[in-house]
Structures are given as structure tokens and as C-alpha cells.
Amino acid sequence: MFSYRQLFDFTQEVFIKMGCPPDDAKLATEVLLEADLRGVDSHGVARLSGYVRLWEAGRINVKPNIRIVHETPSTATIDGDAGLGLVVAPRAMDIAIAKAERVGTGWVSVKNSNHYGIAGYHAMQALARDMIGISMTNASPLVAPTFSTERMLGTNPIAVAIPTGHQPPFVADLATAAAANGKLEILQRKEKKAPTGWIQTSTGEGTRDAHALKEGGALLPLGSDRLHGSHKGYALSSVVDIFSAVLSGANYGPWVPPFVSFLPVAENLVGEGIGHFMGAMRVDAFRPADEFKQHMDNWIATFRNAKVKKGQKAVLIPGDPEREITATRLKKGIPLLAPVQRDLEELGKRFSVQF
């Protein structure tokens, strides 16, 4: 078990050694570790060495000049200057929030960025301002559209954070694939079978082989197959791709650069880096904030008290499981798998930072 503080100090120091300005190093660490706190282990410190390798490959600029390249009163397009998505995305969200302060809502499309951590972090930035936060990003192609055998879309997440009164906030953060790649990686490590409906082989047959992606297979969109609505997951994932990249001028679909540095970037790129899309809506742009929050509290209480199926403990509100894990991990520490620990020890040696 590692304490949040321990991992925070180490990660921050690594980002500083990479050359990030101190404020950026702190921000990037905060975003990255939010994943470990919320139990999304695939997106936390386990990825730190991945960012380092991208930087070594010259694909991350640690001193980016993040700037607005196009704007209206309620929108902006941001060039992330190949910065860490962990830094570019929160800055983009700041701009969305500032625009919402002035005209009710703010919408920012981002190009030339990199992996931005968990989508939920960015959406949640809006909560303290009594705003609804929205965050989405495209990602390296792993998902096949309905009827296709080709990997054309990332697991393209959508996060929506909604402020409340007494109740904890509503925080939905979901991959538009049937299962996120992180869940598959866990099964791979444990040499377990995947459930049907998560992946297909290179010829498009359903398979339970968790390693099928290595042999040209693909993840399936939310809905799994046509009969159960995979065309809906595919459509939602496409919307995320288009809002994040076609609006901003980033790469989309099969051109999105892979997160892992050992995979080559596609040729004839159609844009710059990967793309994000952020939104902020002041709730009092629609009705008085206290009225809204009172009804959100009622919404949450009503759904939480809905009748439960036999064998289940409770009806959950989006954000409930992650909040429970955060409370536990802040108290008892964050568990890291042995390969992740070894990875961080290596990084420590590489940068002369004590792990």
C-alpha cells in the first residue's frame, strides 16, 4: 500500500525532472492520481512511465504554449502545443468555465494534445462553480464499428458532473465501448477469459480470448452486438471523436496517435495530436441554483431508494462507487501491482527520485 502523499510527491518530482514547470507538474500529478484514488488503476501512476516514454520519443512538449486559436463568446478552439493532456485539458476546462461565467455556457474543443487521464476529473472541475461539467476525448483506435472488423475508434469516454445540494455530486464517467481496455488488461494479467460481448477476433467473430487484440481483434462498442444496440455505442463514440477532433483539427478515427510509444504514429495524419471536448454550463443559466440543487438532491434520493433486485445491495448513483474507493484509499492507501511498482522504481532510478 502506498499513501496518496507518497505517490503524489514522487510523480510530481518525475514531471519536474522531465522539465515541466512546477505548476504544470503539480496539476498533471493531481489529474493522474485522481484515477488511482477513484479506482481507475489503468489510468493512474501505472501510466506514468508511458508518458515518460512518449516524452523520450519527442511526442510530448513539457513547456507547451497552450493557446486559443479560434473563439466566440461561448466557444474556443485550443492548440495544446503537444503538451501533456493532463495539463492541456484542465486549462481548456478553465476556459470553458470562464466563458460560462460570462455567457451561461462554455465549450472548448482541443487539438494537438495527448492522453488526458480520466475524463471525470475534468468534468468535476465545474462543480465548485455550480456548473455542470462535460468532458470527452478521443483515443487510439481499439474499437470496431458495428459490422466492421477494423479498429477505428478509441474507447472514447464521456464524463458528466452535475452539482447537488446535500447529496454528493452526480458524476458519470463512461467509456463508449462495452468494456474499457483497462478491464481487459486486468484479465490478460490474470490469464482469465473475457466475458462474451467485449471483444471480437480479427475476422469479427465473438471471442472470450482476452489477448485477441494482439492478433488483430477489436473491442466492441457499448451494446456489444447489433441486436443489443452496438450501433448506439458506435454512434456515441463517433460523436465523441467528431466533437474532440473534427471540430478542433486533431486526428480522428484510425489516425489518432497511439498512447504507447512503441507503436508508430499513422502516416498522412489528418490533424494534430489527439483531441478533447470540454463543456461547462452554469445551472443558474437555466433556473436558480438553489432550486436546481434541491431537485437534484430529490432526484438522487429517489433513485437511490428505488426497489433493489434480490441479491444486490443498492441502486447506485453514478459516482457512488468511485467516491467509496476514494475514501478507502485516502485512509488505507493505494495498492499497486508488482509490475507497476517495478516500473516506478525504474523511473525513480532513471530520474534520481526516491520511490
Added chain:
Amino acid sequence: MFSYRQLFDFTQEVFIKMGCPPDDAKLATEVLLEADLRGVDSHGVARLSGYVRLWEAGRINVKPNIRIVHETPSTATIDGDAGLGLVVAPRAMDIAIAKAERVGTGWVSVKNSNHYGIAGYHAMQALARDMIGISMTNASPLVAPTFSTERMLGTNPIAVAIPTGHQPPFVADLATAAAANGKLEILQRKEKKAPTGWIQTSTGEGTRDAHALKEGGALLPLGSDRLHGSHKGYALSSVVDIFSAVLSGANYGPWVPPFVSFLPVAENLVGEGIGHFMGAMRVDAFRPADEFKQHMDNWIATFRNAKVKKGQKAVLIPGDPEREITATRLKKGIPLLAPVQRDLEELGKRFSVQF
């Protein structure tokens, strides 16, 4: 087979006989019949008698005073004054579009409305203005949240329409349930079994009985079960409910009034009528429109040319199937089931309009 013109004239005349102003009657007819054209038969003229019965029950105001009750430069909240959703929603979309003209984007939450036809119609209103259109609505509770046995959410659709250059537009229009209720109704009429993963019994067991809803069962969220991401469908449906109703002051969750007039409206309502949420984003609020459209054309061509699984004809782009059906039906006519024909004949007699 009935021609579009035939059904249009009949429907428009019925709305006029109900007392709708001529412009409203025309608009409502256009919206309603778009469903028949696009092959969403459950949402077209088959519902006309349902609207009539709601009007007879005093739940639809045919001369509504649709007005803005709250606004900022990029947002508005609309009171639909219990008007037909078929009229209220397009007016709300007009306001979203007008706001987008001025400040880049426009977002309108609507209370005190009724069923608004197909979500896609409203989103597509933005296309001619080189805007992305977004439309969602809540609806009578039929869907159980993950782990619950209670019907708490409607099939709450999300539609997103995105302009293109030479390619036909991208139009996603999807229920956030595994299958829309209309599909279940077709199986009921044909006395066929439903696929597993669409519905559950009153105790939350999976069932293939297409009539299970009548015995206290529920539709399942997109994803069908927890292992395949039903918590994601539930979260998306919740977001639609909150944006449509908690933002606007409409009824949400179990309080959403049923479309069928023979079911009672819930007691202790938490808002007014049902709610919608509309958005419009000028694409040139992010980058020059011609650049955007060129990349959308490339996006569509790339996905349409993705490798196809054996046994399938093509990878489809959201909106493709509906566009094909529209072309066929405009040429060959619109088929109506015998009970729908009888229903319309009855309506014809009731209002002295020739069917």
C-alpha cells in the same frame, strides 16, 4: 401503402380540427410524419390518436403561449404551456439556433411540454445553418436502473446531427435503452419472443416475454446488464432526464407523465409536464465551416470504407438506414399496419376528415 402527401393532409387537418393554429398544425404534422418517413413507425401517425386522447383528457393545450422564462446569451429555459411537444420542441430549437448565431452556441431546456416525436427531427433543424444540432427528451418511466426492479427512466433518446460537405449528414438518434419500446410493441403484435437482454420481469429476472412490461417488468438500459455496461446506459439516460427536466423544472424520473391518456399522472408532481433539452453549435465557432465539412466528408468516407465483417454488406454511418427508408417511402409510399389504419379511420370519422 399511403402517400406522404395523403397522410400529411389528413394529419394536418386533424390538428386543425383539434384547434391548433394553422402554422402549428403544419409544423406538428411535419415532425410527426418525419418518423414515418424515417421508418420509426412507433413515433409517427400511429401516435396521432394518442395525442388526440391526451387533448381530450385536457392534458394538451392546442393554443400554447410558448415563452422564455429564464435566459442568458447562450441559454434559455422555455415554458411550453402544455403545448404539443411536436410544436414546442421546434420552437425551442429555433431559440437555440438564434442564440448560436449570436454567441456560437445555444442551449435550451424545456418544461411543461409533451411527447415531441423523434429526437432526430429537432437535431436536424440545425444542419441547414451549418450547425451541429443536439436534441434529447425524457419520457414516461419504462426502464429500470442497473440493480433495480423499478421503472424509473424513459427510453430517453439522444440525437446528434452533424453537417457535412458532399456526404449526407451524420444523424445519430438513439434510445438509451437496449431497445426502444416501439421494437417491443412490434414483437407483442406478432406474438414473438424478445431477445434476451431487452427486458426483465417484475423481480428483475431476465425474460424473453415481450409482454413482461404489462406484469410489472421493465426495459433494460443500453448495455443490458452490469457486465456489459448497463450502468453506462443508465447513466446516459439519467443525464438526459436531468438536462431535460431538472434544469428546466419539468417532471423527472418516475414522475414523468405517461403518454397514454388511460394511465394516471403521478401524484405530488415535482415539475410541469415533460422536459426536453436542445443544443445548437455553429461549426464555425470552432474552425472555418468549409474545413470542418471537408474533414467530416473524410471521416464518413473512411468509416464507410472500413473492412466489413463476413455476412454483412457495409459499415453504416449513423443516419444511413433512415435516409434509405425515407427515399423508398417517398417513392413507394408509407405502409401502415391494419390497427393503425382503423385508428386513423376512426379519427377521420370523429373529426369529419376524409381518410
